[in-house]
Amino acid sequence: MTAAAxxxxxxxxxxxxxxxxxxxGGVTAVRxxxxxxxxxxxxxxxxxxxxxKSSLALAAARLLPPSAEVTGQxxxxxxxLAALPPRELRKRRASLVGYIAQDAMAALNPVQPAGRQIxxxxxxxxxxxxAAxxxxxxxxxxxVRIDRPGLVARRFPHQLSGxxxxxxxxxxxxxxxxxxxxxxxxxxxxxxSTQAEILALATGLREETGAGILWITHDMGVVAELAxxxxxxxxxxxxxxxxxxxxxxxxxxxxxxxxxxxxxDLRAGRPGELLYQIEGSPPxxxxxxxxxxxxxxxxxxxxxxxxxxxxxALAAVAPGRLAACHHASVPPAAPGTTxxxxxxxxxxARHGQExxx
Amino acid sequence: MTATAAPARLSQARDRRxxxxxxxxxxxxxxxxxxxxxxIAAPLFGNPLQQNLIGGLxxxxxxxxxxxxxxxxxxxxxxSELARLAFGIRTSxxxxxxxxxxxxxxxxxxxxxxxxxRGPVEAILMRVTDIGLALPYTLAALVIAGLMTAGxxxxxxxxxxxxxxxxxxxxxxxxxxxxxxxxxxxxxxMGASGLAVVRRxxxxxxxxLLVTYSPLNAASAVVFEATLSYLGAGINPPTASLGNxxxxxxDAISYAPHLLLVPAVAILAITLSFLLIGExxxxxxxxxxxxxWLGR
Amino acid sequence: xxxxxxxxxxxxxxxxxxxxxxxxxxxxxxxxxxARAIAPRAQSAAVLQNIRVxxxxxxxxxxxxxxxxxxxxxxxxGTSYVQRQSVASLIAPxxxxxxxxxxxxxxxxxxxxxxLGLVATLYPRVRAAVTAVNLxxxxxxxxxxxxxxxLVFGFRLHMAPVTGGAGPAEIILPALTLGLVGAxxxxxxxxxxxxxxxxxxxxxxxxxxxxxxxxILRRHVLRNVLSPALTMIGMDLGAYLSGVxxxxxxxxxxxxxxxxxxxxxxxDRPVVMGTVIVGAVAVxxxxxxxxxxxxxxxxxxxxxxx
Numbered sequence: 001m002t003a004a005a006x007x008x009x010x011x012x013x014x015x016x017x018x019x020x021x022x023x024x025g026g027v028t029a030v031r032x033x034x035x036x037x038x039x040x041x042x043x044x045x046x047x048x049x050x051x052x053k054s055s056l057a058l059a060a061a062r063l064l065p066p067s068a069e070v071t072g073q074x075x076x077x078x079x080x081l082a083a084l085p086p087r088e089l090r091k092r093r094a095s096l097v098g099y100i101a102q103d104a105m106a107a108l109n110p111v112q113p114a115g116r117q118i119x120x121x122x123x124x125x126x127x128x129x130x131a132a133x134x135x136x137x138x139x140x141x142x143x144v145r146i147d148r149p150g151l152v153a154r155r156f157p158h159q160l161s162g163x164x165x166x167x168x169x170x171x172x173x174x175x176x177x178x179x180x181x182x183x184x185x186x187x188x189x190x191x192x193s194t195q196a197e198i199l200a201l202a203t204g205l206r207e208e209t210g211a212g213i214l215w216i217t218h219d220m221g222v223v224a225e226l227a228x229x230x231x232x233x234x235x236x237x238x239x240x241x242x243x244x245x246x247x248x249x250x251x252x253x254x255x256x257x258x259x260x261x262x263x264x265d266l267r268a269g270r271p272g273e274l275l276y277q278i279e280g281s282p283p284x285x286x287x288x289x290x291x292x293x294x295x296x297x298x299x300x301x302x303x304x305x306x307x308x309x310x311x312x313a314l315a316a317v318a319p320g321r322l323a324a325c326h327h328a329s330v331p332p333a334a335p336g337t338t339x340x341x342x343x344x345x346x347x348x349a350r351h352g353q354e355x356x357x
Numbered sequence: 358m359t360a361t362a363a364p365a366r367l368s369q370a371r372d373r374r375x376x377x378x379x380x381x382x383x384x385x386x387x388x389x390x391x392x393x394x395x396x397i398a399a400p401l402f403g404n405p406l407q408q409n410l411i412g413g414l415x416x417x418x419x420x421x422x423x424x425x426x427x428x429x430x431x432x433x434x435x436x437s438e439l440a441r442l443a444f445g446i447r448t449s450x451x452x453x454x455x456x457x458x459x460x461x462x463x464x465x466x467x468x469x470x471x472x473x474x475r476g477p478v479e480a481i482l483m484r485v486t487d488i489g490l491a492l493p494y495t496l497a498a499l500v501i502a503g504l505m506t507a508g509x510x511x512x513x514x515x516x517x518x519x520x521x522x523x524x525x526x527x528x529x530x531x532x533x534x535x536x537x538x539x540x541x542x543x544x545x546x547m548g549a550s551g552l553a554v555v556r557r558x559x560x561x562x563x564x565x566l567l568v569t570y571s572p573l574n575a576a577s578a579v580v581f582e583a584t585l586s587y588l589g590a591g592i593n594p595p596t597a598s599l600g601n602x603x604x605x606x607x608d609a610i611s612y613a614p615h616l617l618l619v620p621a622v623a624i625l626a627i628t629l630s631f632l633l634i635g636e637x638x639x640x641x642x643x644x645x646x647x648x649x650w651l652g653r
Numbered sequence: 654x655x656x657x658x659x660x661x662x663x664x665x666x667x668x669x670x671x672x673x674x675x676x677x678x679x680x681x682x683x684x685x686x687x688a689r690a691i692a693p694r695a696q697s698a699a700v701l702q703n704i705r706v707x708x709x710x711x712x713x714x715x716x717x718x719x720x721x722x723x724x725x726x727x728x729x730x731g732t733s734y735v736q737r738q739s740v741a742s743l744i745a746p747x748x749x750x751x752x753x754x755x756x757x758x759x760x761x762x763x764x765x766x767x768x769l770g771l772v773a774t775l776y777p778r779v780r781a782a783v784t785a786v787n788l789x790x791x792x793x794x795x796x797x798x799x800x801x802x803x804l805v806f807g808f809r810l811h812m813a814p815v816t817g818g819a820g821p822a823e824i825i826l827p828a829l830t831l832g833l834v835g836a837x838x839x840x841x842x843x844x845x846x847x848x849x850x851x852x853x854x855x856x857x858x859x860x861x862x863x864x865x866x867x868x869i870l871r872r873h874v875l876r877n878v879l880s881p882a883l884t885m886i887g888m889d890l891g892a893y894l895s896g897v898x899x900x901x902x903x904x905x906x907x908x909x910x911x912x913x914x915x916x917x918x919x920x921d922r923p924v925v926m927g928t929v930i931v932g933a934v935a936v937x938x939x940x941x942x943x944x945x946x947x948x949x950x951x952x953x954x955x956x957x958x959x
Contacts, residue, residue: 063857094863106854111876111951121862156952172862487664488671493895493932495910499917500676500925580794584899587796588914603800610800611808621797628792636788 012078014039014180014212015060020072022055029055031236037212039179044223045216047233048282053216057184061099077179094121098173100183104165108157114168115153121175140171145201163194174205181213199226220263232256235283235295238314242321250331252323254300302327382637388630396447403440405597410435420613430615432606438619441597448598449627452582456516457575461567464524472532489522502590512582512591524570531566535559572635576628583624599624661944665937672933676926677721731923740927744909751908755893757824759886761832766839774847787837799830799903827904842885846878880951887943895932
């Protein structure tokens with residue numbers, strides 16, 4: 001056992017992804033993405049369909065089938081899961097990362113009652129007897145704000161509502177108190193009021209457990225409500241990353257700007273006005289492999305020749321703000337953030353350093 | 358490099374491989390073409406009815422094995438096994454094609470009517486289909502067989518009568534599914550007449566399903582005809598059928614196994630050709646993989 | 654759930670009744686004089702007429718119909734023309750004999766088919782070979798498989814008895830025949846269901862929960878495989894009990910199928926009709942039983958979809 005298998009350091013980030021590349025046969029879904037989620041922080045990962053965000057999430061949770069080629073480094077609470085022998089991995093994964101799937105109906109075992117599926121964790125990993133595990137499972141259910149946990153525990157997934165199922169999934173994910181939660185669009189299929197409840201639940205859990213949450217979504221509204229920081233993904237790479245308020249107020253990358261503008265128009269536009277739309281459509285994952293230049297260039301209002309020749313790297317544009325663009329807008333300096341004693345790098349600068357490696 | 362999400366075997370199985378088309382489809386069609394060719398050219402292989410008790414049997418009265426004069430040997434009455442085989446193949450091919458068509462036609466009509474008209478029509482038709490499905494196969498066949506004279510017609514009637522219930526249920530289920538998706542309602546809302554809705558909205562969906570189902574149906578028909586003829590409830594000797602060739606030679610199989618094996622291989626090959634075509638069609642359209650090897 | 658069950662039972666009863674009606678009607682289409690069949694050597698017309706009266710054959714159709722159904726409800730299937738026994742008493746012991754064969758056959762096909770399906774799923778490299786085996790088995794009629802087995806193991810290798818009889822030694826070959834012929838169906842179900850399960854999201858969840866392969870197979874995957882397999886088992890038992898005619902004929906197994914064939918040859922119509930009806934009842938009954946078990950195993954099937 002090397003140092004890699006040693007216990008995770010309590011001060012380490014919940015999730016640290018470096019240079020992640022995911023390929024399925026000929027299709028490269030993720031082309032060198034890096035990000036970091038701190039404990040107690042919610043990082044929202046936005047992107048359109050095909051941007052590679054689900055692949056990134058699955059890769060981070062180590063849930064891709066072995067036919068997928070995954071390169072790069074993934075550390076959860078300082079622990080590199082790739083370094084663990086399979087048996088060790090199996091024993092510890094539930095207490096390292098909880099994965100919340102998008103479609104709870106498909107992700108839950110249809111022939112087992114909800115409580116039993118949660119209790120399974122305790123029976124297998126903590127050797128709890130059946131009754132104790134059942135009681136603990138019911139406790140987990142009430143932790144996710146389910147009103148009558150005993151009743152719900154006995155129900156089968158198809159007998160529960162969508163929101164209820166999602167809560168069961170969440171309960172399963174947090175049951176072993178992992179430092180990292182990965183949620184893949186958990187509210188996309190829910191109606192708006194249920195979505196609001198789940199978001200509130202997530203915020204509450206984040207405070208209770210101190211876990212870091214990687215929340216995948218394509219809905220900017222969810223981001224605004226829930227996230228502390230945001231990462232924007234396009235064509236398999238992270239193109240912008242920063243704290244939520246700063247990013248919403250002053251996006252650096254033209255894609256982010258486009259997204260925000262669409263949203264703004266939807267909400268505040270006047271009747272009769274044309275809604276803003278980013279021209280063109282996102283590239284299909286197969287098309288981007290091997291092409292030079294920035295993948296967003298065909299749709300970008302700031303496009304120049306440099307954009308077609310060289311793909312921009314993700315770099316610090318301002319303290320705590322990263323963007324992959326040759327013509328990134330620089331946000332105005334917020335008072336206080338630039339005044340740093342010269343010797344001490346703040347967490348924002350560390351972000352920046354990681355990204356340019 | 359990478360850590361696997363699950364140990365190798367389990368997760369390899371998680372990656373489904375694509376089916377093998379067009380290999381099976383081509384092989385099946387080629388094989389079927391050969392048999393259809395033999396069926397058409399059957400008389401060229403000799404006379405299946407001509408007994409030859411002197412030249413066609415050994416000194417002790419046993420069937421002859423393979424030789425140049427009789428490429429596949431002779432049967433217990435000295436008849437050329439090759440000729441009988443060719444005519445038996447012809448029978449099987451005819452049965453497969455004709456009874457396949459009739460059983461699917463009736464079944465599809467029933468299923469469509471039941472699913473489209475709903476109400477009492479549906480109830481009656483579905484109950485009749487249930488009865489059709491509850492019938493003990495071979496027994497019912499034997500009973501019907503007792504009512505008719507031996508021959509090709511009898512076989513086709515029996516097979517049609519026993520096989521129609523499966524495509525009926527299949528089609529019925531599909532119509533219901535399509536109803537659920539709103540095809541019928543939207544057609545009617547546009548003012549289309551009943552028949553037009555059926556023709557333009559339902560039929561196009563039904564066709565691929567039936568096309569994929571029919572090879573399997575045909576395969577079952579071939580097997581069933583052989584079984585019926587073997588039991589004496591299908592085509593009786595002296596007319597040659599792969600099934601009755603086997604029953605004829607059954608008593609002699611311990612010392613003349615070719616009487617069993619030659620027709621058996623033929624049955625296997627014809628049925629296999631249909632099955633391969635069915636597999637090929639299925640793997641071309643993964644949607645239709647729902648249609649499993651139905652049609653016992 | 655109760656409502657679904659009641660509905661199924663009612664439908665099953667209707668099906669059986671329908672078969673009974675058909676059987677009754679067939680009686681009237683069949684050529685031949687039952688009186689003569691009973692007393693083939695009778696000389697006097699009066700004797701034959703007497704028999705007809707006894708059998709109510711001179712009554713109007715409706716009355717005969719009513720009689721027929723009345724006796725059916727009492728479990729009376731009539732009397733054999735040829736043997737001086739009630740049809741029911743003839744059928745009963747043969748039904749039991751067929752029952753043993755049916756059971757053995759189902760066990761054989763589950764084992765063979767399940768093994769094939771499992772192998773195809775867990776060892777993808779041999780999947781093509783397994784498919785080839787499946788197709789070949791599907792393409793062979795029961796009697797061919799039986800005869801080949803008889804030839805190889807009975808006559809050539811002398812490993813199994815070749816004459817009729819109903820003991821444990823004699824059941825091997827016919828059961829094996831049924832097993833081989835039925836295996837591809839189970840193989841396909843097992844392989845399909847396992848492939849579906851293994852690539853499903855809930856197995857991924859199970860992996861995320863840190864459960865071992867074997868545990869996942871046992872606890873999560875197999876149960877989902879059971880559901881359609883049970884339906885098939887029900888269908889099979891029903892089908893076999895209604896007369897595995899071909900296999901019984903090939904091996905001389907004294908079951909209900911062989912009885913039906915013999916009776917047909919003897920023109921002993923009541924027995925034939927009796928076997929058909931008993932067969933229909935068996936099919937319906939076991940399908941229902943399979944439904945029940947399946948509802949227990951797979952809670953999703955407990956309510957009929959609207």
